[in-house]
Amino acid sequence: MSAPEADHYNGSHTLALPDLSGAVPTSTEARAKRRIAALEDELETMRQERRGKQRKTTFYVSQGRAIRRMGVLYTNLEDLIAENDRRYEEGSEDATPEQDRLQRGYIILSQVLPWLHERLAQLDVDDSQDMLKQLKRGADAARGDDTSTLKDLIAAWINQDFHLPSLLKSDDKHARGFVHDVCGMLLCPSEWDWGDNCVRAGIRDRMSDYIVSENSWPLFLYENYTVKLDNLEHGLFKSKILVQAFKAVFTSPSSAKEADRDGDGADILENNRRARRQLNQVKVKTCVASIINMRKVTSRSLAYVVCQVRFALSNISSWRTVDGDFDYEVFWSNVVDFFENVPGPVTQQRVDRLLEWWTRKIFGKNHREDLTPEVVSRMSVTALVEQRKALEDAAFDSE
Secondary structure (H helix, E strand, O other), X not given: OOHHHHHHHHHHOOOOOOOOOOOOOOOHHHHHHHHHHHHHHHHHHXXXXXXXXXXXXXXXXXXXXXXXXXXXOOOXXXXXXXXXXXXXXXXXXXXXXXXXXXXXXXXXXXXXXXXHHHHHHHOOHHHHHHHHHHHHHHHHXXXXXXXXXXXXXXXXXXXXXXXXXXXXXXXXXXXXXXXXXXXXXXXXXXXXXXXOHHHHHHHHOOOOOOOOOOOOOEHXXXXXXXOOOOOOOOOEOOOHHHHHHHHHHHOOHHHHHHOOOOOOOOXXXXXXXXXXXXXXXXXXXXXHHHHOOOOOOOHXXXXXXXXXXXXXXXXXXXXXXXXXXXXXXXXXXXXXXXXXXXXXXXXXXXXXHHHHHHHHHHHOXXXXXXXXXXXXXXXXXXXXXXXXXHHHHHHHHHO
């Protein structure tokens, strides 16, 4: 640039001096553009934060659907967390059965949601409370869905298995409970004979000699709906309607048709995965067991189904904790304690065999989940590898 041109450029672009406010003058249009750009950036940031919060909410709600089914049906998540904190600070000595049940619940919850324990330590109080709120929302929604499903299915199963002259309606709960002969029989405490007219009348009239409470095992829990009073554990938790309900909740309603089979079918989880891979077929819904990575029947998943079936057989129309003299929360604890609070190793073996029976009934004969590294190390393929290695080492040492 020549000197005249430079002088002309500098002269025509001389910066205007600021006024007494100290501000360099700018055009209205430029200021408006910058303000709009800043607002757009702020709006995009807000949108991203909102999308992130929505994604977190969706994730927590989705993950929460396993809580009632696998962990705790009634207990607040805050109580589980508080018990774990208490144990860490004070130890487990002199713990009550209720505290032991809470702690086992926290451990199971941490297994079902393996990210939860660390997330609780990272979040502040407000975010933690919001997370627990969304988890509970998902947990209650899943319980409600299962309640609705079993309300219809159990009516169909009873109509089919008991050949009723007057069919039980799927949309009418008021005709169930003890006013219905079959539902009443299934709900009847196992220590009484529903066929006795005095017993039936006493229960229906709610007489003091026939109090139906959570302290009795209902007949619907027993295999063939028959009880041996001198051996109350025989056949307990092996009824057809329980197997049907468990399959309906955790695998699929259609799989409940195979309740009579002794686990001799193909792996239902593998079948579900293969069906979803078939691109030429209609989209197949992923079963609950696959979603929550469930491979075995557990005591608490069984207790959940027991309470759901009991509710479906009753005549109450909305989910509640107490039905007359019957407390569902205590009943759930009784079922859990049957499996988890055993008097000794002999009873523990019976409990383990019962849960193995259930796992075979629901998931079939496959046991790939039991192929731990320790188990594999004792098998012939691994043994041969070790033998060949030993022979090589011996040959090397002899040279």
